[in-house]
Amino acid sequence: MIIHKAEFVISNSDTAKCPRDGKLEYAFIGRSNVGKSSLINMLTNKKGLAMTSSTPGKTQLINHFLINDDWYLVDLPGYGYAQRGKKGREQIQQIIDSYLKKRHEMTCLFVLLDCRHEPQKIDIDFIEQLGKDGIPFSIVFTKIDKISKSKLKENIEIYTNKLLETWEVLPPIFYTSSEHKKGRDEILGYIEEINKSI
DSSP states (O other): OOOOOEEEEEEESOGGGSOOSOOOEEEEEEBTTSSHHHHHHHHHTOTTSSOOOSSTTOOOSEEEEEETTTEEEEEOOOBOOGGGHHHHHHHHHHHHHHHHHHOTTEEEEEEEEETTSOOOHHHHHHHHHHHHHTOOEEEEEEOGGGSOHHHHHHHHHHHHHHHTTTOSSOOOEEEOBTTTTBTHHHHHHHHHHHHHHO
């Protein structure tokens, strides 16, 4: 897929205010500081489309970006950012839950995981809940350029084994580096495939 056009459309905390034109949506989510904004900018080839920050927990709203006037890329708030405080975390969780459960246009959720870390309980719990709620998702390992190939292989194996304790079949898995544009063609190709099949 070639992206000719990527434009910001709307930011809000209310699912009811999301676009109502029926276009398919592909949402991206992950723990704070997982590299979500960098990945979105890399996928769209548009630096600064999604705001990147060294401060975790920057995205606090549902952000819609229209791609090629055809489908939406949706940037969701990061979950589990401890410094927000309990009330702040609950508010963000409500925004995420509302979008995932009520937004019928949401076609696939890309769950971002930092490949440098061992399986985190918060990520595993989140993925388990997606399964219970029947939400279609894929897994995206980020920052693969930050560790050696052998360590990457080891970490991925630990993660997949952990998931296979409760999942019979794993969803599609992608490996990305925003810095080196790795995984871009695979993710966009996957989206294009779904778009053509619906």
